[in-house]
Amino acid sequence: MISKRRGVRSRLVDEFYTYCAFWIAVSALPVLAVSYIVVRVSKYLWLKLLSSRYPHLEFIWTDTVRTLLDTHRNQGIINVLLSVKGTLDPEEIKNHLTDHVINKRDKNDGLMFPRLRHQLVSRWGNYAWDPSVVFRPENHFIVASAVYSGRQVGEHNIQYIVIPCVSAEPKYYILVRVHHLLLSGKKSLNIGDLLLMEQINPSDRIIVSPTEYTQQSPLTQLSPSPSAIPELWGKVNENLSNAWNEFVSEYDPVESPRALKTLPGAFHVAGLVLIATVSALRELNKKSNGRNTSEAPVTALTILAAIQRECNRRNLTIPKIIISPLITMDPRKWPGMAIGAIFTSLRQFFVLPLRVRNELIALNELRTCGHARQPDTLTWKYAELTQLCVAAVSEACRGVLEVYRAPARLWTDTIGADDGNRHVLQTVSLCGRKSHSPESVLTTARAAHEDFLYTFAEGHGKSYKKSQTGGMVCLSLTPGASPRRVSAVVRRACERQRALAAGWAAQARFGALTRAIPSPLARLILNLVSRRYALSYAEIDAPPHTPPRHTLWGQEVDAVVYWRPPQANISMSLTVIQYADTVRLAVMADARLVPSHIIPATRWPTAIEQLVAKIDQEIAKITARAHLAAGTVPQIITPEEVPSTSAESQEDAEDLENSGDTLRPPPTTAVSPPPMRRRIAN
Structure with missing residues (x-):
C-alpha cells in the first residue's frame, strides 16, 4: 500500500x-x-x-x-x-x-x-x-x-x-x-x-558472534551521538599538536640547542615569547590543580613572573629583544634572499604543470576509489580532513x-x-x-x-x-x-x-x-x-x-x-x-x-508465547520464499497458528510503509497459514 x-x-x-x-x-x-x-x-x-x-x-x-x-x-x-x-x-x-x-x-x-x-x-x-x-x-x-x-x-x-x-x-x-x-x-x-x-x-x-543477529531497542x-564532529575535532587537535611540537623543536633552545648558535631575529623572538608564555601557563595550571586551598591564588603578577622565568631559561634577554629587528633587516642577507626567491620561482614555473597533473589524478582517484594514492599532492594530504569537514557540516545542518x-x-x-x-x-x-x-x-x-x-x-x-x-x-x-x-x-x-x-x-x-x-x-x-x-x-x-x-x-x-x-x-x-x-x-x-491490576502480569506469558509463534511463522514464510527464489520447493513446517482477526490484518496493511525494517513480509489476502508443500522426486 x-x-x-x-x-x-x-x-x-x-x-x-x-x-x-x-x-x-x-x-x-x-x-x-x-x-x-x-x-x-x-x-x-x-x-x-x-x-x-x-x-x-x-x-x-x-x-x-x-x-x-x-x-x-x-x-x-x-x-x-x-x-x-x-x-x-x-x-x-x-x-x-x-x-x-x-x-x-x-x-x-x-x-x-x-x-x-x-x-x-x-x-x-x-x-x-x-x-x-x-x-x-x-x-x-x-x-x-x-x-x-x-x-x-x-x-x-x-x-x-x-x-x-x-x-x-x-x-x-x-x-x-x-x-x-x-x-x-x-x-x-x-x-x-x-x-x-x-x-x-x-x-x-x-x-556476541558476528553471525548472530541482535537488535537493540529503538528507545x-x-x-x-554525532560521529563526524568528534572525529574532526580529534583530527584538528592532532594536527595542531604535531604542528606545535615541530614549532617547539625548531625554535625552543631548551628542546633544540642549535637554536642558540645565532642571534634570534624578530620572528624568532616572537616565537620564543609565545613558547615561554605557554610553558608558564602550563606550569601554573599543574600547580593550581595540586595546590592546597590555603595558598595564594594566581594573579597577573604571578603570570608575568612565571613568563619571565621561562624567558630566562631560554636565555631571552632585553638586549636580544631590542636588536632582533636589526638582525631581521640585515642588508647583508638581501642578495642571498633575492637569489633564493628567483631560484624558487624558476623551479615552481617548471614543476607547476606536473603538480597540477598529479592533483588532477589524485582527485580522480578520490572520486572513483574513495582515496588518493599520490603521496606528494595536497589532495592526499587534506582529502580526509576535507571529507570530515563535509560530514561534520552535514551533521551540524541536520x-x-x-x-x-x-x-x-x-x-x-x-x-x-x-x-x-x-x-x-x-x-x-x-x-x-x-x-x-x-x-x-x-x-x-x-x-x-x-x-x-x-x-x-x-x-x-x-x-x-x-x-x-x-x-x-x-x-x-x-x-x-x-x-x-x-x-x-x-x-x-x-x-x-x-x-x-x-x-x-x-x-x-x-x-x-x-x-x-x-x-x-x-x-x-x-x-x-x-x-x-x-x-x-x-x-x-x-x-x-x-x-x-x-x-x-x-x-x-x-x-x-x-x-x-x-x-x-x-x-x-x-x-x-x-x-x-x-x-x-x-x-x-x-x-x-x-483487582484488575494483575491482568497484565497474568497475561504476560501468553502474550510472549503468541509473539514467538508469530515470529516463527514469519521466519518460515521468509525461508520458503528464499527457497522458491532459488528454484527449490522445500517442505514448510508451520508453527501452531495464533488466532488473529481481520482487523489486525488491515492494520498491518495500513502500516506497511512505516515498517520496512521489520521481519514480517507484506500481508497476503488469506489469513490461514501457507499449505504444506513437498518436493516431488523425479
Missing part, C-alpha cells in the same frame, strides 16, 4: 506552522532566562530563611520532577525484588549491608552514604534531612515470615507478590524499597549499592534542522496528541464503571541499560544517574494492535521526538525545567500534561547471553523485578526487565484498579 503524497498547500501549511512554533519558542527564551534568575534567587533566599528557622535540618536545594509530583499517596518509592537461590542467612546479608553500605567510608574516612542515617522530613513544602534522629538499622532491615495477609504463601496467592515464583529448590526473596531522594543529591547512592550484587568486568562480558537510540522543527513536533506529539478519541483520565473511569475502550492510549516510554540497576555508584549516585539517564518519548498505542504496528509507532516516535528526548535528558541531568520555572507552575504544567497519559512504560535492556549474577555472599540471583512508581496523573507503570535468559514484566498501578 503506497501512501499518498501531500499536496503543495499542505506542505506550505506545515512549514508555516513549524516557522511560527520555532519563533514562539525563540521569543520565550529571554523570559525563561529572566525566570531562571528569579527562581534561583528566590529559592536561595527562601531556603536560607528556612535554614535559619530550622538550623538542625539540612534542606535539599535541588528539585526534581519526582520531588514536584510527590504526594501522600505516591511518595516515589522505588522497589526492586531479588529472587535468590539458596538458604536464607539474615545475619550474613545484614553484615554485607552494614559493611558495604551503612558503614562504608570514602577516601577522607567519612561516611559514603550519610543520608541513610538521616530522617527525611518536610517543612513548608520543602524536603530536608534531619541528622539528629537516632539511627537504628533494625528499623530498615526486616525479615518477613512466609505469610501474606495472614495466610501461608502458596501457589494461589503468590501472584500478589511476584509472578511466577513456584520452585522446588530452596529460594528466598529480597525486597529493596528506596526513596527517590536517596538516589539524588550529594553523597547519594545508586540502586545497585543496595542490591549487593557482584560487578561484572567489561572484559568478562560474552561477545535506547533516541539521541544518536542538528540545526532538528532544532528548528523541535517546537512544532513537541507540541504536535505531546500536547496536541489528544483528538478526543484517546484515553483521558478525567472522562474515563478506571474502575470499570461506565467505561468504554479507547481507540488509542497515550503512553510515555523510556529505556536504560542494565548497568543503571546493578552498578555500585560509590557515593556518586547523582553523577552516575545523570550519565545513564536517557530520554523519553510519547506514544499513541492502539489496544490490541499487532507487534508490527506497535513497532512502527515506536520507531516513528523515536525519529520525530528527539527534541523531547533531549529535553527530558537535560532535565534529568541539569534540572532545566525545575530551575527555570517556579515550582508551583512546573507542578501545574506536569499535572496538566500527564492528564493525557494513562500509561508509563520503561524497559531495562541487557546484552544477549548475559549470565546470571551472584550476590556478594556467593548465591545466584534467579530473577530481578523492578517497579517504578507512576508520576502525577499516570495510573499505571509497566517495566520490562531483561535478566539472564528471562524477560519479566513489573506492574505498579493505581489503587482504584484493584
Whole structure:
C-alpha cells in the first residue's frame, strides 16, 4: 500500500506552522532566562530563611520532577525484588549491608552514604534531612515470615507478590524499597549499592558472534551521538599538536640547542615569547590543580613572573629583544634572499604543470576509489580532513534542522496528541464503571541499560544517574494492535521526538525545567500534561547471553523485578526487565484498579508465547520464499497458528510503509497459514 503524497498547500501549511512554533519558542527564551534568575534567587533566599528557622535540618536545594509530583499517596518509592537461590542467612546479608553500605567510608574516612542515617522530613513544602534522629538499622532491615495477609504463601496467592515464583529448590526473596531522594543529591547512592550484587568486568562480558543477529531497542537510540564532529575535532587537535611540537623543536633552545648558535631575529623572538608564555601557563595550571586551598591564588603578577622565568631559561634577554629587528633587516642577507626567491620561482614555473597533473589524478582517484594514492599532492594530504569537514557540516545542518522543527513536533506529539478519541483520565473511569475502550492510549516510554540497576555508584549516585539517564518519548498505542504496528509507532516516535528526548535528558541531568520555572507552575504544567497519559512504560535492556549474577555472599540471583512508581496523573507503570535468559514484566498501578491490576502480569506469558509463534511463522514464510527464489520447493513446517482477526490484518496493511525494517513480509489476502508443500522426486 503506497501512501499518498501531500499536496503543495499542505506542505506550505506545515512549514508555516513549524516557522511560527520555532519563533514562539525563540521569543520565550529571554523570559525563561529572566525566570531562571528569579527562581534561583528566590529559592536561595527562601531556603536560607528556612535554614535559619530550622538550623538542625539540612534542606535539599535541588528539585526534581519526582520531588514536584510527590504526594501522600505516591511518595516515589522505588522497589526492586531479588529472587535468590539458596538458604536464607539474615545475619550474613545484614553484615554485607552494614559493611558495604551503612558503614562504608570514602577516601577522607567519612561516611559514603550519610543520608541513610538521616530522617527525611518536610517543612513548608520543602524536603530536608534531619541528622539528629537516632539511627537504628533494625528499623530498615526486616525479615518477613512466609505469610501474606495472614495466610501461608502458596501457589494461589503468590501472584500478589511476584509472578511466577513456584520452585522446588530452596529460594528466598529480597525486597529493596528506596526513596527517590536517596538516589539524588550529594553523597547519594545508586540502586545497585543496595542490591549487593557482584560487578561484572567489561572484559568478562560474552561477545556476541558476528553471525548472530541482535537488535537493540529503538528507545535506547533516541539521541544518536554525532560521529563526524568528534572525529574532526580529534583530527584538528592532532594536527595542531604535531604542528606545535615541530614549532617547539625548531625554535625552543631548551628542546633544540642549535637554536642558540645565532642571534634570534624578530620572528624568532616572537616565537620564543609565545613558547615561554605557554610553558608558564602550563606550569601554573599543574600547580593550581595540586595546590592546597590555603595558598595564594594566581594573579597577573604571578603570570608575568612565571613568563619571565621561562624567558630566562631560554636565555631571552632585553638586549636580544631590542636588536632582533636589526638582525631581521640585515642588508647583508638581501642578495642571498633575492637569489633564493628567483631560484624558487624558476623551479615552481617548471614543476607547476606536473603538480597540477598529479592533483588532477589524485582527485580522480578520490572520486572513483574513495582515496588518493599520490603521496606528494595536497589532495592526499587534506582529502580526509576535507571529507570530515563535509560530514561534520552535514551533521551540524541536520542538528540545526532538528532544532528548528523541535517546537512544532513537541507540541504536535505531546500536547496536541489528544483528538478526543484517546484515553483521558478525567472522562474515563478506571474502575470499570461506565467505561468504554479507547481507540488509542497515550503512553510515555523510556529505556536504560542494565548497568543503571546493578552498578555500585560509590557515593556518586547523582553523577552516575545523570550519565545513564536517557530520554523519553510519547506514544499513541492502539489496544490490541499487532507487534508490527506497535513497532512502527515506536520507531516513528523515536525519529520525530528527539527534541523531547533531549529535553527530558537535560532535565534529568541539569534540572532545566525545575530551575527555570517556579515550582508551583512546573507542578501545574506536569499535572496538566500527564492528564493525557494513562500509561508509563520503561524497559531495562541487557546484552544477549548475559549470565546470571551472584550476590556478594556467593548465591545466584534467579530473577530481578523492578517497579517504578507512576508520576502525577499516570495510573499505571509497566517495566520490562531483561535478566539472564528471562524477560519479566513489573506492574505498579493505581489503587482504584484493584483487582484488575494483575491482568497484565497474568497475561504476560501468553502474550510472549503468541509473539514467538508469530515470529516463527514469519521466519518460515521468509525461508520458503528464499527457497522458491532459488528454484527449490522445500517442505514448510508451520508453527501452531495464533488466532488473529481481520482487523489486525488491515492494520498491518495500513502500516506497511512505516515498517520496512521489520521481519514480517507484506500481508497476503488469506489469513490461514501457507499449505504444506513437498518436493516431488523425479
